[in-house]
Amino acid sequence: MSQGAGQAATVSLRNSVGSKLEVAKHGAHVLTWSPGVNEESVLFVSPAAKFGPQDAIRGGIPICFPQFGPRGALEQHGFCRKNNDWAIAKQDEKSVEFELKDSESTRASAWPHTFQVNYLVELTDEGNLATKMKVKNTGSEQFTFTCALHTYFGVGDISSTSVEGLRGCEYEDSLQGGKVLQEQEDAIRFEGEVDRVYGPTPQEIEIKDQSHKRRICIFKSSSFPDAVVWNPWIEKSQKMADLPDDAYKRFVCVEVGAIRQPVSLQPQQEWEASQAISVKS
Ligand code: BG6
Numbered sequence: 001m002s003q004g005a006g007q008a009a010t011v012s013l014r015n016s017v018g019s020k021l022e023v024a025k026h027g028a029h030v031l032t033w034s035p036g037v038n039e040e041s042v043l044f045v046s047p048a049a050k051f052g053p054q055d056a057i058r059g060g061i062p063i064c065f066p067q068f069g070p071r072g073a074l075e076q077h078g079f080c081r082k083n084n085d086w087a088i089a090k091q092d093e094k095s096v097e098f099e100l101k102d103s104e105s106t107r108a109s110a111w112p113h114t115f116q117v118n119y120l121v122e123l124t125d126e127g128n129l130a131t132k133m134k135v136k137n138t139g140s141e142q143f144t145f146t147c148a149l150h151t152y153f154g155v156g157d158i159s160s161t162s163v164e165g166l167r168g169c170e171y172e173d174s175l176q177g178g179k180v181l182q183e184q185e186d187a188i189r190f191e192g193e194v195d196r197v198y199g200p201t202p203q204e205i206e207i208k209d210q211s212h213k214r215r216i217c218i219f220k221s222s223s224f225p226d227a228v229v230w231n232p233w234i235e236k237s238q239k240m241a242d243l244p245d246d247a248y249k250r251f252v253c254v255e256v257g258a259i260r261q262p263v264s265l266q267p268q269q270e271w272e273a274s275q276a277i278s279v280k281s
Contacts, residue, residue, distance in 0.1 A: 156211025
């Protein structure tokens with residue numbers, strides 16, 4: 001454990017081909033991931049991100065659980081991303097597994113259930129980033145949840161970036177009060193704020209970043225049926241204290257999740273979902 005970006009306590013991993021990964025213990029939050037030697041992180045972290053014990057870190061991969069966005073009685077995106085009780089369950093040179101169990105504070109929340117979340121973060125031999133999330137109902141009553149891995153992908157310029165693979169998918173447009181529409185475009189481009197929950201979607205989604213001349217491939221398991229595409233654009237960025245005004249140009253969020261249809265778990269039942277991210281030129 002060391003002090004990494006923004007002074008958060010972090011776990012750093014490096015594999016034999018020089019890929020690197022840094023995860024903050026606060027929120028079990030992946031901060032940086034570099035697939036190759038001397039490469040910059042593919043993930044965006046805001047230069048104004050806050051790393052205090054009560055903060056949600058702006059960038060990297062926040063875990064939204066047990067509630068995505070405002071879809072329930074909890075605070076936005078649930079309590080996991082701000083939680084300091086994540087423990088390291090296992091670690092070796094290329095993977096780390098975090099674990100979070102219900103505590104006095106989660107039991108006092110609007111989601112008072114008995115649970116265990118395990119989150120495995122791994123560098124593959126090829127330098128890809130693989131994450132796996134498991135949720136177990138360790139209590140005696142059924143519960144439901146929604147969740148997402150809210151990945152901030154760094155791009156050279158949002159205006160020459162597109163998200164592909166969602167044509168034909170239904171989506172809820174959060175900017176139109178959740179109106180349900182169908183994606184008509186092969187390539188979703190950005191000329192203003194975009195905030196949409198697509199689902200169900202194919203397992204592969206691609207970000208084309210023309211200015212970096214690269215494609216970021218996201219592969220998700222079918223238990224993450226949905227995907228959010230979000231960029232705050234100008235006005236919303238100006239309202240966010242932990243994001244510089246022009247930083248919206250340098251990232252896009254593609255967030256794999258189980259959102260439109262909450263997951264229901266019976267006592268002792270488990271749910272598992274994963275995503276793998278790779279970069280191609
Ligand atoms: C996205 C939501 O997942 O997260 C957006 O779709 C939201 O509506 C964004 O603005 C950021 O949320 P937060 O709580 O980290 O500011």
